[in-house]
Amino acid sequence: MPSSLVDGNSLLAVDVGAATTRAVFFDVVEGEYRFVASGTAPSTAEAPFKDVSEGARSAIASLQGVLGRTLLDGARNLITPTQSNGSGVDSLVVTISAGPTIKAVVVGLLQDVSIESARRLTASTYTRVVDTIGLNDHRRPDEQIDSILRLRPDLVVITGGTDGGASRSIQKLLEPIGLASFLLPEEKRPSVLYAGNQKMEEEVKSLVGSLSASLHFTPNVRPSLETEDLDPAEREMAHMVVEIRKRQLKGVEALSLWSGGHMLPTAYATGRMVRFLAKVYGSSKGIL
Incomplete structure (x- = not known):
């Protein structure tokens, strides 16, 4: 079995919520993905910023302080993939629940x-x-x-x-x-x-x-x-929702580019995760 299920090893997950944006860092430890650290910041979909990428940058900056690892460059853009000096991250995924109904x-x-x-x-x-x-x-x-x-x-x-x-x-x-x-x-x-x-x-x-x-x-x-x-x-509606958010919210397009299009609505992504865990652990264990 390969040590990684994605290209590279380190993985950054960013969730853009209505009130809080959270950045979570995972890496491969002894052949398995492990949670390493997280950082949070207020979301910035509303005034004065009206740009969700600003909240994501702040959450990643908070994560940098915990990790002691540089993830953003001088222009506050994400460094991908991991560099020879240890900075950056191999992959980014984004989920979003911010935005109007x-x-x-x-x-x-x-x-x-x-x-x-x-x-x-x-x-x-x-x-x-x-x-x-x-x-x-x-x-x-x-x-x-x-x-x-x-x-x-x-x-x-x-x-x-x-x-x-x-x-x-x-x-x-x-x-x-x-x-x-x-x-x-x-x-x-x-x-x-x-x-x-x-x-x-x-x-x-x-x-x-x-x-x-x-x-x-x-x-x-x-x-x-x-x-x-x-x-x-x-599945198709989840991708359509992301496209609608790109029209509604500034910064969604930038985060989609950072992630290589790996962006989903939080509700849909959570449902997929629960179904995956149910298959992994079988019917003998409940998922809360």
Whole structure:
């Protein structure tokens, strides 16, 4: 078994919270990863800094004092990889929970099937469902469009139809999404995640592809009425949340570059960690 599961040995993990930013240093000791030290600093998403990277730099600077090891250069940028003089770190991962609640609109066919799956999907990260559009929505299309224009969602999650199933009904639901996105200022258009009937992908691209901030596809969350599969959509949504944070918060882009794109929402990363530990320790031990 290799002594390291990542390139190099030392690993720095930074968590950017709403109030506190924490930097944690791990290194390989006797062939195993061990926690070495941590540093904290107030988060800086809000005034006067309004730049989350400043809080990360301060937390890393605090960690430097504990470690007695230089991690930041003279310009306060992270040194990677580890240098011959012992400064720097081999790898960085970042998690983030700072930022406003992400407003989501859920679109689906049946309230207790695809819409319910979409709601469970949005619950996996920092979102709040502000509107739901489905077959049982009695509003006229212009009323649905007005609602989207008023709410200005950050994210639209579209589900519905088993694979190879309903298509015309989904197309009808997509039209107000496309029209509302067209009427919004380009910088205010939502990101769209499509996790419905896979044979509809080309029509989805045609109706909303050029009118959204970004369009993402994942396998159907309801490939059949009896089957729900949220994992692929949760992974994709986690990356979409990071992209939304880049638009909302200064400094997120810089941290993403430092980490080589290894950035995830804290809630999703924590869920992955719990599932990993459950597999490692088996069902005989609980995870708290």
